[in-house]
Amino acid sequence: MGKILPVLLAIVGLGAGTGAGLALRPAPAPAVADGTCPCDCAAMAEALEAAGIDPEAEAGPADTxxxxLSNQFVIPVVTEERIAALVVLSISLEVPTGGSEPIYQREPKLRDAFLQVLFDHANSGGFNGAFTEGRKMDTLRTGLLETARAELGASVKSILITDIARQDM
Known part of the structure; x- marks a missing residue:
């Protein structure tokens, strides 16, 4: 009896966990029976047009x-006069083909400007709570893109945050 009880508890726990997972899973995306798209495609097309992007144009890999950037960025998150966490992230820049050399030549100055944006983002609470939320990440990318364009000109097309992690202290 002493050896059967742990096995029974494991089976009951596994069944309860499976049942809870099935009961609490998110609802599936709504399907449309007539084959139309459930998203607002007209609004998406307008947004792409406003951004100057042609949705019909094929972007080849040779375009960009x-x-x-060679090293990761480490940003302290300070709360109540002490370091509460460290955020580590890697950044890449999208530039026209052949535009990488000016970036490597100006990387120290670019890193300094990026660190200032990242520190400001951390000090405004951007790395607190759900720091990977879309709105917070968009704000961060916009700040980094404006800084990159101020340093390198309009050749920088976008900023890619390729890795991000937060380690609480």
């Missing part, structure tokens, strides 16, 4: 280069 992705330049990964």
């Amino acid at each position: 280069d992705f330049v990964k």
Whole structure:
């Protein structure tokens, strides 16, 4: 009896966990029977047009280069006069083909400017709570893109945050 009880408890726990997972899973995306798209495609097309992106144009891999900055960025999250966490992230820049050399030449100055944006983001609470939420990440990317364009000109197309992690202290 002493050897059967742990096995029974494991089976009951496994069954309860499976049942809870099935009961609490998110609802599936609504399906449309007539084959139309459930998203607002007209609004998406307007947003792409406003951004100057042609959705019909094929973007080939030869159009852009992705330049990964050589080292990660480490940003302290300070609360109540002490370091509460460290955020580590890697950043890449999307530039036209052949545009990587100016980035590597100006990388120290670019890293300094990026660190200032990242510190400001951390001090405004951008890395607190759900720090990977879309709105917070968009705010961070916009700040980094504006800074990159101020340093390198309009050749920087976008900023890619390729890795991000937060380690609480």
